[in-house]
Amino acid sequence: MLRPWQQYFVNRSLEELKEGKKVIAINSPTGSGKTLTALKIIESAIELGIAKKSLFAVRTVTQLLPPLRDVERFGLRLKAVPLIGKEKACPAGYAGVNLCPQCSWRDRVGEPPASWTEVFSWIESTIRSFKCPYVTLKELSKDADLVVLSYQYLSPDILPKLGTDLKEALIVVDEAHNLLKFVRERKFKLDRAIGLLSSYPKLFKSLNSTEGVKEVVEVMKTFSTTILSLINVLRRLKGFSVVERPLRVTNFFEVSTSEIKIIVEALERALPKLVLEAHPAADLAVQIRDVLEAFTLLESGHGAAYLEGDSLVIRELKPWISKYVNESKGLILLSGTLHSKQFLETVLSAEVVYLDLFDNEYLRNSYFNLFNPNNVMYLFITDYSSKYKLRNDPVMMERRKRIELACYRMVARSGGTCLMVYPSYSALSLAKPHLSELSERGEVNVIVSERGLGHKVLEAAKRGASLVAAVAGDQLTEGVELVDEGGSSIIRAVAVLGAPFPSPSPYLEDFSKAVSKGDWKKTLEKLYEEEMLVKVKQAVGRLVRSPSDSGVVILADTRFLNYKEVLAKWYPKRFLSSSELLEMVS
The missing domain is CATH 3.40.50.300 (P-loop containing nucleotide triphosphate hydrolases)
Known part of the structure; x- marks a missing residue:
């Protein structure tokens, strides 16, 4: 086996x-x-x-x-038993509040299916039989x-x-x-958070006349000044204009995260009753709980806050x-x-x-007996770089266009799909005018990926010869398989146009400080390098999905030359300029 x-x-x-x-x-x-x-x-x-x-x-x-x-x-x-969240497995479809202890379906345990590979159709049939799939899965998972x-x-x-x-x-x-x-990460617009928290007095006044939540109302009143302090901090943050990079926020020391946690826990106790009774303030209570809960990640220095444009982001540091x-x-x-x-x-x-x-x-030779390394050729481009300072350089832009044209011609001649991977959405944006010119030629379907629309690109790429422009780390370059019905890849070439190093950010600095026991700057440098290599390997991995697959990998950035043994140690490789690549394809 x-x-x-x-x-x-x-x-x-x-x-x-x-x-x-x-x-x-x-x-x-x-x-x-x-x-x-x-x-x-x-x-x-x-x-x-x-x-x-x-x-x-x-x-x-x-x-x-x-x-x-x-x-x-x-x-x-x-x-074996799968465990699926309330979004899909709860008959009420409500995941924001734990209603299970009060729900009338809490004891309605169903029977498992003949095969768990049919779990999603089983969920539907279990609900039709007036049993709860979510409770059933939790019960079955215990044994x-x-x-x-x-x-x-x-x-x-x-x-x-x-x-x-x-x-x-x-x-x-x-x-x-x-x-x-x-x-864990929480992100919200500053205006929305300020608006919700400003409704805090309105919330506990609304709950004041509700039976069974008196203790919760008292807690909310006790810590009203904590909410006011939080609103003041958020209002001051609005005065900052962040353009180039996220900004580390350090003034939450004015707010007691332990007191915020007490408010959150009190709201958690009240929410099931409010939701089940369709209380008019239920939605407001959920939204205020969600905003406040984000700040509990700052407790004991386990998380940090950053201003990204008009949004506040709170992330754990480990x-x-x-x-x-x-x-x-x-x-x-x-x-x-x-x-x-x-x-x-x-x-x-x-x-x-x-x-x-x-x-x-x-083991390596055993694997290569199945997946022949000679089926994949690595081409290292020696005269192009996507370094930030060079992206608008006319010479570099011309070289990038040669690589894009070479990819276009490969697809036009041999069919299949070429996946072109850019280091960021801003780098892809710079390439869009030339990609539009290539699209007008009409020989190849040129598809430019957009954030969150990977599934549409996937469908379009399966219709015929395609040049797909994506971003390193997005849906198309990680986890998604462009394969035919037999499981073979429809991708014939992967071209990575620029080393996708992470953008400098205060979060990555703070993360490195949190996990490092020595020189955090060396850890940060290693983090940038390793994340870049993971993204490249993930993108290249779209090329070969079965033993019969073959194709070309184009690594276009002079910085890749420093990692040739990491990226292509066991594979045939060539080193050529962008002009030589275009000439070879032509």
């Missing part, structure tokens, strides 16, 4: 877990079967008594299906060996409410290259996944584009057992 590298990962992981190691990182490329590998580790760990349960975390709800499908397909000895859930369930806001004994649980995190996104290192039996991190061992150890503050398929010659 298992290929050589999968068996190696299973055996090594079990050995390390037996010895008490807490973090195992498995870096294994496309098509290597990471999901099955993780499931076999879970199955064996439970049978050997290393763990009693496992939580398998995936990025999105739709990605719950592959692990569930593999459990059934390979006949694994695991009792399950394997609970498959989305990232949000691992958040410290939610996981404790599931009642899972983490001390006996193994936590598997798929697509763990998203590590830096595992932080990934919440790090808190589970010592609270669980262990973490297993899966990805084909993991950060380095050193960086993971810095961010997680823990020793990491790092297993990389390419570090073992026998």
